[in-house]
Amino acid sequence: MLFRYFERIIDIFRDAPGTEPPDKVFPFYFYYLRQVWPSFAALLLVGLIASLIEVSLFSFLSQIIDLTKETPTGSFFSAHAGELIWMAVVAMVLRPVFFGLNDLLVHQTLTPGMTSMVRWQNHKYVLKQSLNFFQSDFAGRIAQRIMQTGSSLRDSAVQTVDAIWHVAIYAASALFLFAEADWRLMIPLLIWIILYGLCLRYFVPRVKQRSVESSEARSKLMGYIVDGYTNISTLKLFAHSDLEQQYAREAITEQTHKTQLAGRLLTGMAFTITTLNGLLIVSTTGLALWLWTQSLITVGAIALATGLVIRIVNMSGWIMWVVNGIFENIGTVQDGLHTIARPLTVTDKQQAKPLKVDHGAIHFDHVQFNYGKEHAGKGAPVLPNLDLAIRSGEKIGLIGPSGAGKSTLVNLLLRLYDIDGGRILIDEQNIADVTQESLRAQIGMITQDTSLLHRSIRDNLLYGRPGATEEELLLAIRQARADEFIPQLYDSLGRTGLDAHVGERGVKLSGGQRQRIAIARVLLKNAPILILDEATSALDSEVEAAIQESFEDLMQGKTVIAIAHRLSTIVKMDRLIVLEKGQIVESGSHSELLQHNGLYARLWQHQTGGFVGVD
Template sequence: MLFRWFESLIDPFKEPADTMPPRPVGRFYLFYLRQVWPMFVAVLVVGFFVSIIEVSLFAFIGRLVDMAKVAEGAAFFRQHGRELMWMAFVALIARPVFNSLHDLLVNQAIVPNVTARIRWQNHRYVIRQSLSFFQNDFAGRIANRIMQTGSSLRESAVQIVDAIWYVAIYTGSAIVMFAKADAWLAAPLVLWLLLYVATLAFFIPRTRQRSWKASEARSKLMGRIVDGYSNVLTLKLFAHTRREEIYVAEALHEQVDKTRAMTRQTTAMDATITTLNGFLIVGTSGLALWLWSHGQVTVGAIALSTGLVIRINNMSGWIMWVVNGIFENIGTVQDGMETIAQPRTVQDAPDAMPLAVTRGDVRFQDIHFHYGKAGGVIAGLDLTVHAGEKIGLVGPSGAGKSTLVNVLLRLYDLEGGRILIDGQDIARVTQESLRSQIGVVTQDTSLLHRSIRDNLLYGRPDATEAQIAEAVRKARADEFIPTLSDGEGRQGYDAYVGERGVKLSGGQRQRIAIARVLLKDAPILVLDEATSALDSEAEAAIQESLDLLMQGKTVIAIAHRLSTIARMDRLVVLDRGRIVESGTHAQLIAHGGLYARLWERQTGGFVAAEDALA
């Protein structure tokens, strides 16, 4: 019950304002820590009492020596009973209580929940990044940075809070107690403290910089490894296992070099601190003995000073590793920040409203888009797709067909012009509502590494079993789904499909994708090479399902196999980002232009074309 109460103090899934995490690294830390500042204040307060108790135990040792020296044995407990009871209370009750409270706050409230909250909020921000963000980086490196940033930020914050009181209380109280016994006794500790701070000031910035480089190299290595695993079929088909080993070895070599550069600083700092600590122990103990020999301090002062400097010696090593760990973690956070704290290139307008589709009319008005490159992919294109009309986009590779679909889905923002759906500018509506009204079957069909059912429910999360079964039947996927199984023994709809659906054939993946869009039942439909993975027999088998799917919808279809779109209401021929021809199949064949030449180059489509014309 106690554990659960502390674990409930922080909600790991609290959602902040959907804004970019700030830079630089200090503001990045503050962005997350201010959300849970009461917990860190509590740890700071409890840490103060923990430190005071630890120091008081050493003070008790000196006090016990002095009491034992002057008291008579038979009267010792009678004379000092109250003070001894207080010492016992501190050691047996206060110390365990405050240490346990500290551990509960850190281990139950902060460690799991703050780490999870930072990861959750980073994931929420990054998952809404534009398509180009993910195309320009390794998926494995992005995931690695999100995971390690959460743990490193939390760990360094806790270490800073813990170190504050240990440094302040131990060194401060030690100086006070030494000076109280004799002012000269505090001199070695003051000198050591100055040299200790100077050592940290010299080494820590260098360690932080090299830690950042080591973390960056580690993320690069992770990205290369995951990239190879994700494309293992390509690796094997081209027999490039050795090439892949070399590719990863290069990143591993870089990571080892950067880690060695960091650990050299750590080793040098450790050697310097250990030497300083030796001088502190010898200097303080020797000075205490010399002062005692001259009658200036008591035996208790010798016990106190010697015991405390040995404790400070141990503590200084701990502080060194803590401070080093803090800046190593800060370097890791800084590396993660480079990926996480990036502005989104495609964002909803502040006053964006949900898209309301009543008819399904789509208009491209003088649109320009170049992927940020010189030269035009699409330049000044105008196109109207009337509600319920079915058009086919035709053209050679690079003509701009898929780009037109990408800007319609607002995967990229236009550089000029606008796109209207039922009179609503898609740049002024929410991205989620826009994409929820458009069903898409792409040529590169990738499924989530989840069950068949989960993949289908992506189309409509609230679909019933009957609706799922109907969509699967229409997509002709009911023939193979019952036969599926995975390594965990799951079968049928519960079977997992592997990463990107690799356990299914191309045709099977395409049928699942079509069933998913059938479930979605959006008023606007985009078919980007929807049947490219199917052989002629399979394509013919689901053509009826596609016809049913297209009924009553506005359809934009792309196909290199022209026979699959010859029956569309209108064909729009693109070349170099411009519309060069438009009309029915028969009109374009008669025209004898680019479409007719493309048609002539293809074989096996004449029967389908004649059927379409008939």
């Protein structure tokens, strides 16, 4: 029950306090620490009491030595029973209680709870980033920064609390106890504190900078390795294992060199502090012995002074490594926030409402777009001024050479990017004014390059509609002709059929099998707007012909946009739109466009006469 109480103090799935994390280190820390401030306040208080108890043990040692000299052995326990009982209570009861509370707060509350909370909020925020964000970085590096930032932030914050109390309490208590014995005992410790502070002031900023560089190199190395694993089939297909090893070799060399540079500073700092510690022990012990020879302090004071400085020396070595750990973790956090704390480029408006689709009419109203502000003024825009109205329930095909703007049009309809000018309307609702989730929930899309989640077949299918019944699920599977292979699937853990896992991006399935799973998923979703981007390109002719029948049922009553390079798959569409350089150059039915004898007619002749051999 006690463990469970401390483990539930932090709500790891609480909402973040702001729209986006700060992009500076210390505001970034405060952003998360203020969410768990009661736990840190308790840790500070418990740490203070625990440190005072620890120092009191040295005072008890001094008192016991002096009491044994002053009291006859026969009456020692009776004369000092109250003091001895108190010392025992402090050592046997209070010390375990407060050190135990410190451990509970660190290991049961902050370590699991705060770490998971930071990771959850960062993951939730990063998922809102645009498609371009993920396409511009390594997936492995993004994931590593999400994972490392949470643990590094927690470690540095907890270690700072520990270091503050140990330094403050031990230094202040030692000075106080030395002053009680003889003020001259304070001199070596005061000089040591000044020199120790100057040492940290010199080394710590340099360690921090080297740690940031080492963390960046480590993230780069992780990105290279994960990128190679993710694209392992390409690596093996082109027989470039040596080339991939060279990439990794260069990244490992860079990361090792950066770590070695940081290590040089650590070794220099350790040597300097070890030398200072030796001077502190010799000077304090020598001074205490001299004062004792002058009858100015007691033997207990010698024991107190010697014991405390040895404890401070041991603590200083621990503080040195803690400070190094703190700034290494700060460096990791600083490296991570460059990824995590980027502003969202595609966001919902504050008063955004859910999209309501009654008819499915779409209007690209003089849309202007270019990928990224960095391209402004550099070459022609992808869509200079496109105006296209699609009626409710109309089925159109988008045709054109590569780079004509077909996929861009679809990406803008899904609001994966924000347009530079004009409007996109669905049933007279501007998609910029509705929530992204509700917009994409009303659109079903089947792409040419289908990626599946490394989960079970069932989980991948239910992504289309999580609340679907088993009957609806099985119907979608049959309609997509996926029932022919799903029962035969199995994975390395012995799971079969719908429970079999498909591997990363669905690599355990063939291209045609992945495509049929994707089709079944969209069938299950049953959205009023349907986008087909080379939806049957990975299927053999026999399966494609069978699925086309299901497509006709699927498209009934829906507004459909189909992109196809193989023109024979879209000839039955209500209207064909031919794009070139982001502009509509032709529009009409298949027969009308052939009679027009323009770009579409040339593409049709090229395919039927030159490749597929159809008259």
